[in-house]
């Protein structure tokens with residue numbers, strides 16, 4: 001790929017970046033279409049003015065109308081793209097066939113993760129996984145691309161097609177311009193974010209947490225998966241975990257919609273993600289709703305977590 005100098009970074013837009021990186025045409029268009037959809041979702045969040053009607057989603061969680069409308073927007077845009085055969089969303093209980101059957105890509109989405117944070121005005125996000133084979137069952141290959149969009153003080157978009165991980169910022173002209181090319185995590189960072197209640201931690205996880213505290217890691221947890229992962233990435237290291245809990249050994253977060261896309265992005269930035277034993281990307285999901293504990297971030301901390309979790 002052509003080298004991008006600091007001086008020209010702010011002028012490289014998403015389409016040009018993907019073209020320079022040699023991303024194939026259909027995938028380029030698909031990623032572009034999803035990034036544009038992020039603008040529509042953001043407009044919807046803005047328009048809601050933090051007023052929602054509460055009802056339960058298929059997992060029994062309080063669902064905001066914003067989750068639903070983000071899902072609808074995404075689904076219709078993907079259908080319109082003409083590149084997507086199947087769509088699976090955290091807001092739906094089954095895979096939706098949105099294509100004619102010959103399209104190359106299969107997309108997973110958490111259309112609006114962390115929507116319960118909207119009223120607090122903390123950042124929230126959209127998480128996308130792009131596969132070139134069926135979402136469940138025997139896959140032809142792993143993910144071919146993953147991306148997320150953060151709706152915070154700035155709207156940013158991070159993508160990877162397996163050739164590095166790159167961040168873009170939506171500018172005032174409505175263009176996604178490159179802000180960081182080939183984000184590379186340090187071997188070790190200095191922040192940690194943990195989901196779950198301390199009283200529910202397993203003894204092994206608690207020991208790991210005590211280790212992080214004794215080493216002076218700073219606690220950084222917003223309760224939104226996208227910004228919590230984003231800060232580890234942008235600060236170039238550290239760890240995020242939503243662990244197995246007493247009485248809830250699979251933790252909270254969903255493998256297909258949340259964990260695998262983020263693990264892909266982190267891997268291509270030089271980081272790692274594990275459930276404590278297995279690499280998150282090598283787990284074969286059996287159901288859309290499958291959950292898993294996760295330790296994700298820079299290599300030192302993730303390996304350390306594995307060490308603590310596997311001490312007998």
Ligand code: AFP
Nearest residue numbers: 113114115116117195196223224225
């Ligand atoms: P919501 O989508 O229900 O707001 O859940 C957000 C989330 O799935 C994820 O974004 C966070 O990492 C996690 O939940 C936070 O969970 P806790 O509230 O248990 O910390």
